[in-house]
Amino acid sequence: xxxxxxxxxxxxxxxxxxxxxxxxxxxxxxxxxxxxxxxxxxxxxxxxxxxxxxxxxxxxxxxxxxxxxxxxxxxxxxxxxxxxxxxxxxxxxxxxxxxxxxxxxxxxxxxxxxxxxxxxxxxxxxxxxxxxxxxxxxxxxxxxxxxxxxxxxxxxxxxxxxxxxxxxxxxxxxxxxxxxxxxxxxxxxxxxxxxxxxxxxxxxxxxxxxxxxxxxxxxxxxxxxxxxxxxxxxxxxxxxxxxxxxxxxxxxxxxxxxxxxxxxxxxxxxxxxxxxxxxxxxxxxxxxxxxxxxxxxxxxxxxxxxxxxxxxxxxxxxxxxxxxxxxxxxxxxxxxxxxxxxxxxxxxxxxxxxxxxxxxxxxxxxxxxxxxxxxxxxxxxxxxxxxxxxxxxxxxxxxxxxxxxxxxxxxxxxxxxxxxxxxxxxxxxxxxxxxxxxxxxxxxxxxxxxxxxxxxxxxxxxxxxxxxxxxxxxxxxxxxxxxxxxxxxxxxxxxxxxxxxxxxxxxxxxxxxxxxxxxxxxxxxxx
Numbered sequence: 001x002x003x004x005x006x007x008x009x010x011x012x013x014x015x016x017x018x019x020x021x022x023x024x025x026x027x028x029x030x031x032x033x034x035x036x037x038x039x040x041x042x043x044x045x046x047x048x049x050x051x052x053x054x055x056x057x058x059x060x061x062x063x064x065x066x067x068x069x070x071x072x073x074x075x076x077x078x079x080x081x082x083x084x085x086x087x088x089x090x091x092x093x094x095x096x097x098x099x100x101x102x103x104x105x106x107x108x109x110x111x112x113x114x115x116x117x118x119x120x121x122x123x124x125x126x127x128x129x130x131x132x133x134x135x136x137x138x139x140x141x142x143x144x145x146x147x148x149x150x151x152x153x154x155x156x157x158x159x160x161x162x163x164x165x166x167x168x169x170x171x172x173x174x175x176x177x178x179x180x181x182x183x184x185x186x187x188x189x190x191x192x193x194x195x196x197x198x199x200x201x202x203x204x205x206x207x208x209x210x211x212x213x214x215x216x217x218x219x220x221x222x223x224x225x226x227x228x229x230x231x232x233x234x235x236x237x238x239x240x241x242x243x244x245x246x247x248x249x250x251x252x253x254x255x256x257x258x259x260x261x262x263x264x265x266x267x268x269x270x271x272x273x274x275x276x277x278x279x280x281x282x283x284x285x286x287x288x289x290x291x292x293x294x295x296x297x298x299x300x301x302x303x304x305x306x307x308x309x310x311x312x313x314x315x316x317x318x319x320x321x322x323x324x325x326x327x328x329x330x331x332x333x334x335x336x337x338x339x340x341x342x343x344x345x346x347x348x349x350x351x352x353x354x355x356x357x358x359x360x361x362x363x364x365x366x367x368x369x370x371x372x373x374x375x376x377x378x379x380x381x382x383x384x385x386x387x388x389x390x391x392x393x394x395x396x397x398x399x400x401x402x403x404x405x406x407x408x409x410x411x412x413x414x415x416x417x418x419x420x421x422x423x424x425x426x427x428x429x430x431x432x433x434x435x436x437x438x439x440x441x442x443x444x445x446x447x448x449x450x451x452x453x454x455x456x457x458x459x460x461x462x463x464x465x466x467x468x469x470x471x472x473x474x475x476x477x478x479x480x481x482x483x484x485x486x487x488x489x490x491x492x493x494x495x496x497x498x499x500x501x502x503x504x505x506x507x508x509x510x511x512x513x514x515x516x517x518x519x520x521x522x523x524x525x526x527x
Contacts, residue, residue, distance in 0.1 A: 003043050009036035010053040014060025021065045022141040022437045023430060030138045031193070035163040041096055042173065051174060054092045058085040066132055068429035077350070084130050087122050091115040097509055101518050108170075110511045112162045114154055116504035128348045131401045132434070135161050140437035143466025147200040149444045150491040153403045155500040163192055204465050205447060208485040214254035214389060218245050218451055218480040219473050220459040221259070225424040228270030228455075231314050234279060240477075242286045248479040253293050255385055259455040260298035260397050260422040261327065268302045268325060275336045284334075291334040293387045298420045301328045301340070312375040318512040319424065324375040327351060329394035331383040331418060339383050345405060380408045390486065392414055393448075397421040400435070403498070406442050410494040415486035417442060417450045424456035428474060432458060440466035445493045449484050 016033035019026050037057055045053060062081045069077040087238025091114035116428040119134050136154025138161065139146045146157055167189040223241050227233055245256050263269060269277060275284065287295060305313060305322045313322040327343040343351075351374050383392040393409030393416070397405045400419045402407065409417065419439055423432035436458045443450045450462040460471035461482055468522075472478035 002080065006040050006043075006045055006049075006053045009040040010056040011060055013057040013475070014039040014064065017061040018064035020138055021434070022138065024141075027138060027142050027145075030135075030161050031164040033170055034162070035169050037092070038165065039093075039120070039172075040168040041099075041176070046096075051089055051093060052094055054089045055085055058088040061085075062088075062133065066431070070428045071427045071429065071431075072425035080130055080348075083128065084133070086416055087118070091118045094458040094508075094515075096513070098515055101515060106511070108158060110508075111166070113504040113507040113511065115162060116158055116501050119155065119158060120498065120501035120505060122309075129345075130348070134158065134401075137401075137438055137441065140339060140434070140441050143440050144204070145197060145200055145446060146441070147203040147205075147444060147465065148196060149284065149441060150397040150493055152500055153407075153440060153445050153493050153498050155498050155504070160192070160196055164189065167192060169193045178419075179360065190406055207463070210484040212389070213252060213483070214387075215250070215252050215481050215483045216241040216390075216451060217245060217248045217253050217256045218453045218459050218461070219256065219258050219262075220454060220457055220476065220478040220480075221246070221262070222456050222475060222477045223424075225422055225455065228264055228422075229266070235282075238263070238279075238282055238389075242282060244477065244479055245286065246289075248481050249290060249293065250481065252459050252483075253290070253481070254387060254389055255392075256293055256295045257418055257420065257451060257453040258295065258297035259453045260420045261300050262297045262420075263299040263330075265300070268300045268480070271301045271326075271330075271337065271340055273330075274330075284336075285334075287332060287334045292387075293333070294338070294383075295332045296383060296394060296418055296420070297332065298396065298422075299328050299330050300417075301326045307379060310375055312373060314410065325373075326376075327374050327396060329383075329396055331385075331392070331394075333386055338386070339381065339509070341381040341383070341394045341396075342375060342377040343397040343399060344378065345402055346374055346376055347398050370384045380405075380412050380414075382409060382412045382414045384413075390484075395419045395442075397423075397435075400439050400442060402491075403442065403445050407446055407494040407497065410446050410448070410490055414446075415448065415488055416484055417446065417448050419450060419452045420454075423457040432456075432474065436460065436471075440468070445491065447491050448487050 013033055013036045017030050019035055020030035037054065040053055041050060050193060059081060062142040063087050069080060087143070091111065095107055095111035098110040122129060134154050136157025139157050149156060167185065171182060171185040171189055174185055218398070219241060221237070221244060223237050241258055241262055249256065265279065274280060302323050302325045308322050309324060313324050315322050329341045330337040381394070383394055391413040392516060393414035395417060406417065423435055423436065426432055436452065439450050439452055440462055442495065443464050444466045447464040449464060452460050452462065457474040457476060458471050459478065459480060460468050461484065462468050463478060464487060470480055470482055472480060
């Protein structure tokens with residue numbers, strides 16, 4: 001068969017992945033997106049040349065699918081595009097090495113386990129994690145296809161995508177080289193495609209039998225995020241939040257939800273003295289008028305310590321005291337603050353940088369953070385409303401993309417999930433739409449209702465099957481009032497976590513070890 005130049009094959013893989021990505025209607029293209037790259041590898045491209053073509057494919061995908069990050073931070077976007085594309089090459093290089101030394105079966109299996117291991121280690125579990133392009137996220141706008149995520153999480157979707165691509169590639173290869181194997185390959189591929197779809201039909205949960213007497217109010221104030229940080233603008237913003245809440249609350253309202261950093265000023269609010277803060281007097285007056293409700297709100301806050309409380313604590317000039325800054329969520333009632341949660345999955349470049357990259361701090365724009373970034377917390381704090389009805393998982397923006405991270409709230413008693421976010425930094429781009437759709441996967445994984453309060457939109461309510469039942473459009477001042485049922489059971493995923501990725505990681509270590517042994521044996525025999 002005539003060879004195809006690597007460049008169009010490389011670029012085509014990147015474009016197919018982009019074309020399949022939420023919120024595109026062409027999701028099915030993900031099942032063939034890697035075929036061009038697999039074909040390229042099978043043509044015998046070796047070493048640094050193969051790495052170069054893979055890098056072009058991954059860079060094309062990253063830039064095309066997440067170009068909107070530039071609207072929030074130019075240096076951060078460039079860093080994310082270049083670094084993430086580079087790291088995405090590692091599973092392909094490992095696959096290329098294994099297939100050459102151990103054959104096709106081991107090679108294609110290694111691609112699956114290397115990719116899933118890469119996602120688990122890089123996209124989920126270190127300081128520069130970027131889970132936006134986790135392969136299983138591709139089905140976020142197709143929740144009806146992946147109801148089985150309550151068992152596997154997004155790694156199950158990644159396994160499905162990679163397996164289908166490999167089977168279809170082998171089918172195409174056999175069509176040109178081994179026609180007698182085509183029918184068998186086609187039947188296997190059809191089964192791998194259809195069985196997960198059938199399982200989704202069987203696993204779709206029934207709607208709740210009855211709705212609770214109380215309701216939840218979600219506020220979308222539509223405040224421009226760049227106006228939000230202007231000096232002197234806080235009072236007007238607070239009054240808008242209060243007026244919109246007052247107009248939506250009724251006698252059955254239990255919980256009101258405001259978005260990320262709804263309470264913001266340039267210096268932040270000291271958590272230990274919120275009741276005494278002059279600028280928050282209208283807030284306390286609002287809560288005294290509604291003594292039965294709890295307010296969940298985002299807040300830019302800080303605490304002062306007599307010692308260096310953490311590695312991110314900063315010294316207050318000309319004193320012996322230190323402070324920590326937080327992108328936080330707070331639960332409040334008429335008596336004052338009830339509980340705080342400090343965002344722990346911080347956005348690389350915008351909210352934090354690992355210690356080894358602190359020299360790059362001047363290059364990155366900040367979302368109102370301190371020079372050295374925010375301080376997070378390790379545990380998943382659950383907020384409990386005063387009446388005991390709701391155990392709330394308070395996810396702040398970027399955190400809602402992490403499946404296993406979010407599942408830990410359920411272990412701590414969460415019966416609903418609340419995502420508070422400010423997606424306005426990206427403008428009217430695919431970014432906020434993708435972010436909304438990813439929350440649908442968290443609903444399936446945990447079988448919990450998800451309530452989403454977004455500053456500029458989209459605010460919505462998501463059922464445990466991932467279906468959006470009520471939403472408010474982008475860039476509109478809006479609110480939602482609706483009863484939200486609670487769920488108390490646990491899914492396999494919330495009990496056991498990301499088992500598929502852990503198995504893949506163990507197999508990847510075996511492949512890596514065996515590859516090293518093979519290299520040593522080869523060199524020894526030559527010597």
